[in-house]
Amino acid sequence: MNNKIRVRFAPSPTGNLHVGSLRTALYNYLYAKKVGGKFILRIEDTDQTRYVDGAVENLFITLKKMGLEYDEGPGENGKFGPYYQSKRTEIYNKYVQELLDKGKAYKCFCTSEILDKMRKERKANGLDTRYDGRCRNLTEKEINDHLQNGDKYVIRLKIPQDGEITFYDIVRDKVTFPWNMIDDQVLVKSDGFPTYHLANVIDDHLMEISHVIRGEEWLSSVPKHLFLYESFGWKPPKMCHLPLLLNPDKSKLSKRQGDVAVEDFLNKGYLPETLINFVALLGWHAPGNEEFYTLSELGKVFSLKRINKSGSVFDIEKLNWMNGQYLRNIDLKVIGEYAKTYFKKAGYHIPNEKHYLELVDIARSRIHKLDEVTEFAKPFFSELKFTDDDKAILGTESSQRLFKFWIDNIIDSPKLDEELINELLRRSTQELEIKGKNLYPPLRLALYGSAHGPELPTIMDILEKEKVLTRFNNVIT
């Protein structure tokens, strides 16, 4: 429908996918869906020192689990590949030469020691810490001497020295920066690899990206990028900078204050559906009060224009609540599938599907994260342990009479179904004159190990007749 709209998610593979990055990916994806454009994945792996083994593979897996399938990217090669920046160095080299030829960039031979010293001096003089441009005007001879010496160099952008630049951001509208605050950005590192700024601009142009949707931390780099586009004579894409996700103390969401990796949330039993829904609502909202959306619903109502300007705190409490809602409302069989991982981990063998689903069902209304599911299944899979208080309740005269009565009445009946259970409950009250807190708590305690919990018929159904009898016999003194 709109083939001109092309957006991209361009993570660098330095670890697990961060929830902030998930939201960036999601917004890109949703915008593409909304307008019928293309969603592209590009791997920004230009920093050799930060390379993390397996990070790219994890990224693919996580995106897939989240349902964020890309139209173009690694393994889905469109005509704009390769989609790994580490495989595009030759492309960058060509364009860097063009910049050098045009006088928009220059070789800088300053070592990191020189740079450190320079920054300290500037700071001491109350100046900012920009590069002072001492290599800007080296003569041909000076450059050649350095090269002959085998001196390492970087290539820097020759940023204008005065005036200001104003651009339009979809979220923030008009933004202005004075040029004299912008650093002569390094474009090519001494190892020959491009920096983010260079690679990003070239790739976005070559891949015909129409909208750059990324985190706000990039806003202050926009002037450099725009200067690059201008230097090449290219039309820049539309800019859209997303507000940051925040810790409870309002700083940028970070690992120090809890989990931030999507994978961690998944492992704890937050559903992909929840994560997508929750993260979508951090910084964006449709008109009105609706809070529940599936991924495809979001793709219909999403709009860049409705993205907020201010950062949002990632509130675990609300995430928990929302996950609880999803656990209760998604089809039981689906939840059952998700839950199997945790049963396996706990070493609980699933006896039969019907009882298993009953079990998941009683747990789902009591938990917020799926990793808590086995806690509610535990009484069915291991021997019950009683505290002294429990024993006191189980040992009373009326409790004992109650257990014997139930054993006697269950033992010869062909099956233990809800009808029989309700009848026995009734007769316990009528014939034994045991009722209320002398009736239910002891029974539940004897069978489930806790006075609180699921309904008796449910417990007995899952336990089945044999085990019910065993457990009653266990508490007869």
Add this chain to the structure above:
RNA sequence: GUCCCGUUGGUCUAGUGGUUAGGACUCAGGAUUUUCAUUCCUGCAUCAGGGGUUCAACUCCCCUACGGGAUACCA
């Protein structure tokens, strides 16, 4: 320090030049349930402050405060 961006209850947010400023989470109380949980109802609490503009400002403008981001041969 400098530059940039932001500010509706504790948190996520809806909203308009004239509203009793709406919803959700949390918290408190209550109802339902044999219990727990679920569910439902009720309540607490907000337009950062100060100046303008205007008949009228939470809404538009300016200043201040506060918060955040950027200030790397990381992205």
